[in-house]
Amino acid sequence: MMGQMERVQAIASESTDTIPQEFIRPENEQPGLTTYGGQARKVPIVDFSDPHEENLVRSIVDASCKWGMFQIVNHEIPGEAIRKLQEVGKEFFELPLEEKEAYAKPVGSKSVEGYGTKLQKEVEGKKGWVDHLFHKIWPPHAINHQFWPKNPPSYREANEEYAKHLHGVVEKLLRTLSLGLGLEGEELKAAVGGNELVYLMKINYYPPCPRPDLALGVVAHSDMCAITILVPNEVQGLQAFLDGSWYDVKYIPNALIIHIGDQIEILSNGKYKSVFHRSTVNKENTRMSWPVFLEPPSEIELGPHPKLISEDNPPKYKTKKYSDYVYCKLNKIAQ
Numbered sequence: 001m002m003g004q005m006e007r008v009q010a011i012a013s014e015s016t017d018t019i020p021q022e023f024i025r026p027e028n029e030q031p032g033l034t035t036y037g038g039q040a041r042k043v044p045i046v047d048f049s050d051p052h053e054e055n056l057v058r059s060i061v062d063a064s065c066k067w068g069m070f071q072i073v074n075h076e077i078p079g080e081a082i083r084k085l086q087e088v089g090k091e092f093f094e095l096p097l098e099e100k101e102a103y104a105k106p107v108g109s110k111s112v113e114g115y116g117t118k119l120q121k122e123v124e125g126k127k128g129w130v131d132h133l134f135h136k137i138w139p140p141h142a143i144n145h146q147f148w149p150k151n152p153p154s155y156r157e158a159n160e161e162y163a164k165h166l167h168g169v170v171e172k173l174l175r176t177l178s179l180g181l182g183l184e185g186e187e188l189k190a191a192v193g194g195n196e197l198v199y200l201m202k203i204n205y206y207p208p209c210p211r212p213d214l215a216l217g218v219v220a221h222s223d224m225c226a227i228t229i230l231v232p233n234e235v236q237g238l239q240a241f242l243d244g245s246w247y248d249v250k251y252i253p254n255a256l257i258i259h260i261g262d263q264i265e266i267l268s269n270g271k272y273k274s275v276f277h278r279s280t281v282n283k284e285n286t287r288m289s290w291p292v293f294l295e296p297p298s299e300i301e302l303g304p305h306p307k308l309i310s311e312d313n314p315p316k317y318k319t320k321k322y323s324d325y326v327y328c329k330l331n332k333i334a335q
Helices: 008-012 053-066 079-093 097-101 155-180 187-191 262-267 322-330
Strands: 045-047 069-073 114-116 131-138 198-206 218-221 227-232 238-242 245-248 256-260 277-279 287-295
Touching (some): 008 198, 079 227, 187 262
Parallel strands (some): 045 069
Antiparallel strands (some): 131 198, 238 245
């Protein structure tokens, strides 16, 4: 079956010491040649339970202006909820290929939801060493359960439990980022869609790769959403770009990795940076990650926040509908 050969998991299971040509990145992208080899600079770690809000604001603003990425600890999502989310995701990807294909993204679908491999227009036909599953986990009216695996049986419960605990983190992040811009606490949340903000879950599955020095799981990009909240497994792989170099993001157990996305950069008129990042793969071990993309509703228009614009600070970005922004980005159309 042709579809099967397109799944990276199937290619990886053929265990040779080489990889197909379409997975070999150009030299200027190969992690073996481009990862910073010296004393790595560390992505900031933020204690989310700091009782002094002004300290929390300062830490998050600094990290968002400089890196566009930080890790939060003491975030109040129970470790058990995270562990169960990881467990059911791993079990799904260990199912036979035929079972996973039942959740495949429909041909011609405008949505990203479903099981798949290719996501966007690929430059020079190159591919990422990754399979994925996308589905929305919030708000309830946006959820399409046809893309939620029925096996393992506890998949739905684990995802609903995680989504429930995520709300507090989202509220606090948006409030802190809003205050950091000199806005009222609720203004940034309102600008990205308020209670209509969509939580889009993605599970990335990066099978072992014979030549991790030549391939990438996901190529260098910034996230087009507002914010990404990511749970990794224990296998190293995320890298962030800062001052011309690629740095490994060292995981901390039970931390959440936060990425500032394009829409927050746009709303902040460039004060906060949308992090340029990529993922590497591992020779021996499967790497997985569970990012949740906080996406504005498709019809909402986003541009620099009006309260931040002045003669001294003119708008640096165009205002456009989120759906138009996504279309242009996925199809590599200049914005």
